[in-house]
Amino acid sequence: MIVNQDDVQHLDFLKVAKSKTQITYSKNDFEKIEATEQGFLCQLDDYVFEIPFLGEFNLSNVLAALNSVEQLGFKRSDIIPLLHHLLPPTGRMHKIKGALAWVDYAHTPDAITNAINTLQTHYPDFKVRIVFGCGGNRDQDKRAKMGKIASKLANTIVLTNDNPRGEDPQAIIDDILSGIDDSFELDITLDRKLAIETAIITLGENECLLIAGKGHESTQQFKDETLILNDIEIAQNAVI
Numbered sequence: 001m002i003v004n005q006d007d008v009q010h011l012d013f014l015k016v017a018k019s020k021t022q023i024t025y026s027k028n029d030f031e032k033i034e035a036t037e038q039g040f041l042c043q044l045d046d047y048v049f050e051i052p053f054l055g056e057f058n059l060s061n062v063l064a065a066l067n068s069v070e071q072l073g074f075k076r077s078d079i080i081p082l083l084h085h086l087l088p089p090t091g092r093m094h095k096i097k098g099a100l101a102w103v104d105y106a107h108t109p110d111a112i113t114n115a116i117n118t119l120q121t122h123y124p125d126f127k128v129r130i131v132f133g134c135g136g137n138r139d140q141d142k143r144a145k146m147g148k149i150a151s152k153l154a155n156t157i158v159l160t161n162d163n164p165r166g167e168d169p170q171a172i173i174d175d176i177l178s179g180i181d182d183s184f185e186l187d188i189t190l191d192r193k194l195a196i197e198t199a200i201i202t203l204g205e206n207e208c209l210l211i212a213g214k215g216h217e218s219t220q221q222f223k224d225e226t227l228i229l230n231d232i233e234i235a236q237n238a239v240i
Contacts, residue, residue: 025063050084055118091215098239103231105215109145116153127155132212136167144179157186160195162213163221200238
């Protein structure tokens, strides 16, 4: 059993584990962790290497994978040189080529908090613009919370449709707006494709863009129709 020691419940996992082999890992295993614009520069044991992912949570993911592969019989010295070839899951902090823009599946208050904080960690001197909405016929309580978080953490907000489903798109936007101070400047563009394209085209030199909510999804659901829509493709095609 391989357990993340940074997890507050890791001792509970180990207690109930039936496996005779118990391996733990922690971000403290790294002798060095340096956030870069491409990911992290790390030192583990005598190895210095790059992890091409944004977000500290990915440090734990890489350690989990490293320990897992080692248990299959591979040597750490053979694994580590390959880590810089890793790719994130589609739609999870997915970098758009040619722009400081990322597409992420973040669609909850905690998730957009982590996503915005991630960009601020790797690009501390840059402003953050976020494009997002909220899904219809789902948890309505989170809408105002997400608006409040976005307005506190990001510098610019563009509100747009997510998957409205059976709800009135403007009503969803109004719910999000209820958590944002009236003095906060933002844009509202219900057409998600147009919102993303405009954000990409108008992105400033010292600005990062987070396109949140749909990630890997390839459709957009309305009450009476489902559109073909992929945030990654739209953003990539908008890069000049």
